[in-house]
Amino acid sequence: MIARVALRDRTAFSALYDATSAKLFGVCLRVLNNRSEAEEVLQEVYIRIWHKADSYAVTGHSPMTWLITVARNLAIDRLRQRKAPMRDIDDVVDLADDRPGPETVAMARSEQAQVVACMNELPADRADAVRRVYLGGETYTELADRYGVPLNTMRTWLRRSLQKLKECLTR
Structure with missing residues:
Protein backbone atom coordinates (compact mmCIF):
# COMPACT_ATOMS: atom_id res chain seq x y z
CA MET A 1 0.00 0.00 0.00
CA PRO A 85 7.43 27.78 23.86
CA MET A 86 9.52 30.48 22.28
CA ARG A 87 10.59 32.98 24.90
CA ASP A 88 11.79 36.52 24.67
CA ILE A 89 15.42 37.11 25.60
CA ASP A 90 14.25 39.23 28.55
CA ASP A 91 12.43 36.18 29.92
CA VAL A 92 15.47 33.94 29.54
CA VAL A 93 18.06 36.23 31.10
CA ASP A 94 17.02 38.07 34.22
CA LEU A 95 19.28 41.07 34.40
CA ALA A 96 17.71 42.40 37.60
CA ASP A 97 19.99 42.40 40.61
CA ASP A 98 18.26 40.93 43.66
CA ARG A 99 20.93 42.12 46.06
CA PRO A 100 20.01 44.97 48.39
CA GLY A 101 20.94 48.45 47.26
CA PRO A 102 23.33 50.80 49.07
CA GLU A 103 20.52 52.52 50.98
CA THR A 104 19.17 49.20 52.27
CA VAL A 105 22.64 48.05 53.28
CA ALA A 106 23.29 51.31 55.12
CA MET A 107 19.98 51.08 56.99
CA ALA A 108 20.64 47.45 57.93
CA ARG A 109 24.09 48.35 59.27
CA SER A 110 22.61 51.21 61.27
CA GLU A 111 19.94 48.93 62.74
CA GLN A 112 22.56 46.28 63.48
CA ALA A 113 24.72 48.83 65.30
CA GLN A 114 21.69 49.95 67.31
CA VAL A 115 20.85 46.37 68.32
CA VAL A 116 24.46 45.72 69.34
CA ALA A 117 24.51 48.94 71.40
CA CYS A 118 21.25 47.97 73.13
CA MET A 119 22.53 44.45 73.82
CA ASN A 120 25.61 46.00 75.44
CA GLU A 121 23.32 47.88 77.88
CA LEU A 122 22.11 44.53 79.27
CA PRO A 123 24.08 42.71 81.96
CA ALA A 124 26.50 40.29 80.28
CA ASP A 125 24.73 37.13 81.48
CA ARG A 126 21.33 38.42 80.33
CA ALA A 127 22.67 39.43 76.91
CA ASP A 128 24.32 36.04 76.55
CA ALA A 129 21.06 34.29 77.51
CA VAL A 130 19.12 36.30 74.92
CA ARG A 131 21.66 35.39 72.22
CA ARG A 132 21.62 31.72 73.17
CA VAL A 133 17.84 31.35 73.25
CA TYR A 134 16.92 33.49 70.20
CA LEU A 135 19.96 33.01 67.98
CA GLY A 136 21.41 29.74 69.24
CA GLY A 137 18.15 27.87 69.70
CA GLU A 138 18.75 26.79 73.30
CA THR A 139 15.71 26.08 75.44
CA TYR A 140 14.75 27.94 78.60
CA THR A 141 15.53 24.77 80.58
CA GLU A 142 19.02 24.51 79.08
CA LEU A 143 19.69 28.15 79.91
CA ALA A 144 18.39 27.75 83.48
CA ASP A 145 20.78 24.81 83.95
CA ARG A 146 23.69 26.73 82.35
CA TYR A 147 23.28 29.74 84.66
CA GLY A 148 22.20 27.72 87.72
CA VAL A 149 18.89 29.52 88.19
CA PRO A 150 15.32 28.21 88.44
CA LEU A 151 13.35 27.95 85.18
CA ASN A 152 10.92 30.73 86.15
CA THR A 153 13.86 33.03 86.94
CA MET A 154 15.28 32.39 83.45
CA ARG A 155 11.89 33.24 81.92
CA THR A 156 11.84 36.48 83.91
CA TRP A 157 15.40 37.35 82.81
CA LEU A 158 14.48 36.87 79.15
CA ARG A 159 11.16 38.73 79.37
CA ARG A 160 12.74 41.72 81.12
CA SER A 161 15.72 41.68 78.75
CA LEU A 162 13.41 41.82 75.73
CA GLN A 163 11.46 44.70 77.31
CA LYS A 164 14.71 46.64 77.87
CA LEU A 165 15.80 45.94 74.28
CA LYS A 166 12.45 47.17 72.98
CA GLU A 167 12.71 50.37 75.05
CA CYS A 168 16.28 50.95 73.89
CA LEU A 169 15.44 50.39 70.20
CA THR A 170 12.52 52.86 70.33
CA ARG A 171 14.68 55.72 71.68
Whole structure:
Protein backbone atom coordinates (compact mmCIF):
# COMPACT_ATOMS: atom_id res chain seq x y z
CA MET A 1 0.00 0.00 0.00
CA ILE A 2 2.83 2.44 0.81
CA ALA A 3 4.35 1.85 -2.64
CA ARG A 4 0.98 2.59 -4.23
CA VAL A 5 0.60 5.72 -2.08
CA ALA A 6 4.00 6.84 -3.39
CA LEU A 7 2.43 6.66 -6.86
CA ARG A 8 -0.40 8.95 -5.57
CA ASP A 9 -3.00 6.19 -5.53
CA ARG A 10 -5.88 7.66 -3.49
CA THR A 11 -7.60 4.31 -3.08
CA ALA A 12 -4.44 2.80 -1.60
CA PHE A 13 -4.10 5.81 0.69
CA SER A 14 -7.68 5.38 1.91
CA ALA A 15 -7.09 1.68 2.51
CA LEU A 16 -3.84 2.46 4.35
CA TYR A 17 -5.69 4.96 6.52
CA ASP A 18 -8.44 2.48 7.34
CA ALA A 19 -5.93 -0.22 8.22
CA THR A 20 -3.57 1.87 10.36
CA SER A 21 -5.30 4.96 11.74
CA ALA A 22 -6.45 3.38 15.02
CA LYS A 23 -2.95 2.12 15.82
CA LEU A 24 -1.26 5.41 14.86
CA PHE A 25 -3.84 7.42 16.81
CA GLY A 26 -3.01 5.29 19.85
CA VAL A 27 0.69 6.09 19.44
CA CYS A 28 -0.03 9.82 19.21
CA LEU A 29 -2.41 9.72 22.16
CA ARG A 30 0.08 7.81 24.30
CA VAL A 31 2.80 10.39 23.66
CA LEU A 32 0.66 13.51 23.95
CA ASN A 33 -1.97 12.42 26.47
CA ASN A 34 -4.37 14.87 24.85
CA ARG A 35 -7.08 13.68 22.46
CA SER A 36 -7.45 16.84 20.37
CA GLU A 37 -3.69 17.24 19.91
CA ALA A 38 -3.40 13.55 19.04
CA GLU A 39 -6.07 13.99 16.35
CA GLU A 40 -4.22 16.98 14.89
CA VAL A 41 -0.91 15.12 14.88
CA LEU A 42 -2.57 12.09 13.28
CA GLN A 43 -3.70 14.34 10.43
CA GLU A 44 -0.11 15.59 10.08
CA VAL A 45 1.10 11.98 10.07
CA TYR A 46 -1.03 11.10 7.05
CA ILE A 47 -0.05 14.29 5.26
CA ARG A 48 3.59 13.32 5.87
CA ILE A 49 2.92 9.78 4.64
CA TRP A 50 1.26 11.09 1.49
CA HIS A 51 4.24 13.35 0.74
CA LYS A 52 7.03 11.02 1.89
CA ALA A 53 5.76 7.57 0.91
CA ASP A 54 8.36 7.46 -1.83
CA SER A 55 11.11 7.74 0.80
CA TYR A 56 10.01 4.52 2.51
CA ALA A 57 12.62 1.88 1.85
CA VAL A 58 12.24 -1.82 2.52
CA THR A 59 14.92 -2.46 5.13
CA GLY A 60 13.70 -5.61 6.79
CA HIS A 61 11.43 -3.72 9.16
CA SER A 62 7.71 -3.95 8.69
CA PRO A 63 5.95 -1.07 6.95
CA MET A 64 3.99 -0.57 10.19
CA THR A 65 7.27 0.17 12.00
CA TRP A 66 7.93 3.02 9.57
CA LEU A 67 4.40 4.38 10.04
CA ILE A 68 4.67 4.18 13.83
CA THR A 69 8.03 5.94 13.71
CA VAL A 70 6.55 8.78 11.66
CA ALA A 71 3.63 9.10 14.10
CA ARG A 72 5.83 8.92 17.19
CA ASN A 73 8.31 11.49 15.88
CA LEU A 74 5.60 13.99 14.96
CA ALA A 75 3.91 13.50 18.34
CA ILE A 76 7.21 14.07 20.14
CA ASP A 77 7.79 17.21 18.06
CA ARG A 78 4.36 18.49 19.16
CA LEU A 79 5.14 17.62 22.77
CA ARG A 80 8.38 19.60 22.58
CA GLN A 81 6.57 22.59 21.12
CA ARG A 82 4.11 22.44 24.00
CA LYS A 83 6.81 22.23 26.67
CA ALA A 84 9.23 24.78 25.28
CA PRO A 85 7.43 27.78 23.86
CA MET A 86 9.52 30.48 22.28
CA ARG A 87 10.59 32.98 24.90
CA ASP A 88 11.79 36.52 24.67
CA ILE A 89 15.42 37.11 25.60
CA ASP A 90 14.25 39.23 28.55
CA ASP A 91 12.43 36.18 29.92
CA VAL A 92 15.47 33.94 29.54
CA VAL A 93 18.06 36.23 31.10
CA ASP A 94 17.02 38.07 34.22
CA LEU A 95 19.28 41.07 34.40
CA ALA A 96 17.71 42.40 37.60
CA ASP A 97 19.99 42.40 40.61
CA ASP A 98 18.26 40.93 43.66
CA ARG A 99 20.93 42.12 46.06
CA PRO A 100 20.01 44.97 48.39
CA GLY A 101 20.94 48.45 47.26
CA PRO A 102 23.33 50.80 49.07
CA GLU A 103 20.52 52.52 50.98
CA THR A 104 19.17 49.20 52.27
CA VAL A 105 22.64 48.05 53.28
CA ALA A 106 23.29 51.31 55.12
CA MET A 107 19.98 51.08 56.99
CA ALA A 108 20.64 47.45 57.93
CA ARG A 109 24.09 48.35 59.27
CA SER A 110 22.61 51.21 61.27
CA GLU A 111 19.94 48.93 62.74
CA GLN A 112 22.56 46.28 63.48
CA ALA A 113 24.72 48.83 65.30
CA GLN A 114 21.69 49.95 67.31
CA VAL A 115 20.85 46.37 68.32
CA VAL A 116 24.46 45.72 69.34
CA ALA A 117 24.51 48.94 71.40
CA CYS A 118 21.25 47.97 73.13
CA MET A 119 22.53 44.45 73.82
CA ASN A 120 25.61 46.00 75.44
CA GLU A 121 23.32 47.88 77.88
CA LEU A 122 22.11 44.53 79.27
CA PRO A 123 24.08 42.71 81.96
CA ALA A 124 26.50 40.29 80.28
CA ASP A 125 24.73 37.13 81.48
CA ARG A 126 21.33 38.42 80.33
CA ALA A 127 22.67 39.43 76.91
CA ASP A 128 24.32 36.04 76.55
CA ALA A 129 21.06 34.29 77.51
CA VAL A 130 19.12 36.30 74.92
CA ARG A 131 21.66 35.39 72.22
CA ARG A 132 21.62 31.72 73.17
CA VAL A 133 17.84 31.35 73.25
CA TYR A 134 16.92 33.49 70.20
CA LEU A 135 19.96 33.01 67.98
CA GLY A 136 21.41 29.74 69.24
CA GLY A 137 18.15 27.87 69.70
CA GLU A 138 18.75 26.79 73.30
CA THR A 139 15.71 26.08 75.44
CA TYR A 140 14.75 27.94 78.60
CA THR A 141 15.53 24.77 80.58
CA GLU A 142 19.02 24.51 79.08
CA LEU A 143 19.69 28.15 79.91
CA ALA A 144 18.39 27.75 83.48
CA ASP A 145 20.78 24.81 83.95
CA ARG A 146 23.69 26.73 82.35
CA TYR A 147 23.28 29.74 84.66
CA GLY A 148 22.20 27.72 87.72
CA VAL A 149 18.89 29.52 88.19
CA PRO A 150 15.32 28.21 88.44
CA LEU A 151 13.35 27.95 85.18
CA ASN A 152 10.92 30.73 86.15
CA THR A 153 13.86 33.03 86.94
CA MET A 154 15.28 32.39 83.45
CA ARG A 155 11.89 33.24 81.92
CA THR A 156 11.84 36.48 83.91
CA TRP A 157 15.40 37.35 82.81
CA LEU A 158 14.48 36.87 79.15
CA ARG A 159 11.16 38.73 79.37
CA ARG A 160 12.74 41.72 81.12
CA SER A 161 15.72 41.68 78.75
CA LEU A 162 13.41 41.82 75.73
CA GLN A 163 11.46 44.70 77.31
CA LYS A 164 14.71 46.64 77.87
CA LEU A 165 15.80 45.94 74.28
CA LYS A 166 12.45 47.17 72.98
CA GLU A 167 12.71 50.37 75.05
CA CYS A 168 16.28 50.95 73.89
CA LEU A 169 15.44 50.39 70.20
CA THR A 170 12.52 52.86 70.33
CA ARG A 171 14.68 55.72 71.68
